[in-house]
Amino acid sequence: MSRAAVLGTGSWGTTFAMVLAEAGTETTLWGRRSEIAEAISERHENPDYLPGIRLPETLTATTDPAKALAGADFVVLAVPSQTLRANLAAWKPLIPPDAVLVSLMKGIERGTCKRMSEVITEVADVPGDRVAVVSGPNLAREIAEHQPATTVVACSDIGTAERLQAACHTQWFRPYTNADVVGAELGGAVKNVIALAVGIAVGMGLGDNARASLMTRGLAEIARLGAALGADQHTFAGLAGMGDLIATCSSPLSRNRTFGENLGRGMTLAEVTEATKQTAEGVKSCESVLALARAHGVEVPITEVVVGVIHEGLTPEEAAMLLLSRTPKPERYGV
Numbered sequence: 001m002s003r004a005a006v007l008g009t010g011s012w013g014t015t016f017a018m019v020l021a022e023a024g025t026e027t028t029l030w031g032r033r034s035e036i037a038e039a040i041s042e043r044h045e046n047p048d049y050l051p052g053i054r055l056p057e058t059l060t061a062t063t064d065p066a067k068a069l070a071g072a073d074f075v076v077l078a079v080p081s082q083t084l085r086a087n088l089a090a091w092k093p094l095i096p097p098d099a100v101l102v103s104l105m106k107g108i109e110r111g112t113c114k115r116m117s118e119v120i121t122e123v124a125d126v127p128g129d130r131v132a133v134v135s136g137p138n139l140a141r142e143i144a145e146h147q148p149a150t151t152v153v154a155c156s157d158i159g160t161a162e163r164l165q166a167a168c169h170t171q172w173f174r175p176y177t178n179a180d181v182v183g184a185e186l187g188g189a190v191k192n193v194i195a196l197a198v199g200i201a202v203g204m205g206l207g208d209n210a211r212a213s214l215m216t217r218g219l220a221e222i223a224r225l226g227a228a229l230g231a232d233q234h235t236f237a238g239l240a241g242m243g244d245l246i247a248t249c250s251s252p253l254s255r256n257r258t259f260g261e262n263l264g265r266g267m268t269l270a271e272v273t274e275a276t277k278q279t280a281e282g283v284k285s286c287e288s289v290l291a292l293a294r295a296h297g298v299e300v301p302i303t304e305v306v307v308g309v310i311h312e313g314l315t316p317e318e319a320a321m322l323l324l325s326r327t328p329k330p331e332r333y334g335v
């Protein structure tokens with residue numbers, strides 16, 4: 001039996017730990033707050049992030065990272081992307097030497113524009129083939145309710161991807177392997193920015209044509225950036241690309257889409273931030289995605305207006321007009 005440590009007791013960390021435990025992997029969660037760790041270990045619930053969900057009795061949680069990490073084959077990282085570097089630096093001495101590090105995170109680091117797997121290889125000082133990424137249409141609450149879902153387990157070492165696939169495969173959760181770590185990560189991070197745009201459109205009362213247009217042209221942005229960064233284009237037609245984009249942009253469960261929707265309705269950034277209790281990665285990552293795209297000479301107009309609305313005082317109406325008044329283009333260019 002393999003053993004996993006899941007670091008982060010938010011909605012996805014807790015849900016993925018539940019999936020691992022249900023797949024027969026011995027799993028311990030680490031979280032900062034003792035009341036949540038106690039609720040998970042003793043009452044088998046996480047009332048703050050997954051109210052009403054019964055967690056497996058075999059799943060335990062601790063506030064001691066050394067306890068969670070002891071003997072772990074898989075070290076699963078599920079903290080907000082912008083906090084990964086500092087957290088991982090503190091955990092590094094406790095990580096077993098042969099453990100595989102697994103990112104559940106869908107963000108790009110501010111300042112460095114690095115993907116999470118890049119931050120992991122750098123901070124933990126491990127080779128790329130010991131880092132895996134899980135990304136796909138995975139709204140945590142649905143998975144915790146045992147609704148069927150699929151995902152992508154990406155690792156440059158396919159044997160490692162297959163071991164992780166086996167460790168998280170359940171009756172309801174079906175992971176596929178993929179060797180394209182860059183594509184899986186870009187799909188996950190950039191779709192959050194596109195979901196903000198779709199949310200803004202929804203909040204403005206725009207129709208399904210506008211939503212479909214943003215999703216499709218959003219996928220074109222993801223694919224163009226992916227091409228510049230060496231990703232496999234097939235990944236973007238798959239679960240970690242189109243699949244996650246559709247789920248996130250369509251679901252009221254998405255924190256990014258909801259954040260955008262509130263902005264589109266006319267709430268101020270401060271009001272929306274105050275109302276958002278969980279992590280909406282796109283809010284911070286949109287600036288890093290834009291910087292990454294500019295550094296590679298890639299046009300990302302939807303990302304640009306999302307940055308404009310969130311960080312530069314552009315109104316949703318001005319954003320819509322900016323997108324619609326761009327010079328006419330062929331549908332497929334630069335790929």
Ligand SMILES: NC(=O)C1=CN([C@@H]2O[C@H](COP(=O)(O)OP(=O)(O)OC[C@H]3O[C@@H](n4cnc5c(N)ncnc54)[C@H](O)[C@@H]3O)[C@@H](O)[C@H]2O)C=CC1
Pocket residue numbers: 008009010011012013014031032049078079080081083087104105106107138139140141277278279281
């Ligand atoms: N919730 C979902 O449906 C999915 C989330 N993800 C990704 O998973 C990652 C984690 O997100 P969630 O679990 O959803 O977030 P969340 O907002 O539900 O929970 C975040 C967790 O991180 C903790 N945290 C906050 N600041 C921290 C810090 N400085 N150091 C250590 N811990 C800290 C919080 O206490 C909480 O336990 C994100 O990158 C997100 O994009 C990916 C797929 C699905």
Ligand SMILES: O=C(CO)COP(=O)(O)O
Pocket residue numbers: 106136137138139140192195244247248253254255256257279280281
């Ligand atoms: O990544 C997700 C679904 O795959 C979750 O999206 P949100 O972070 O917007 O809730």
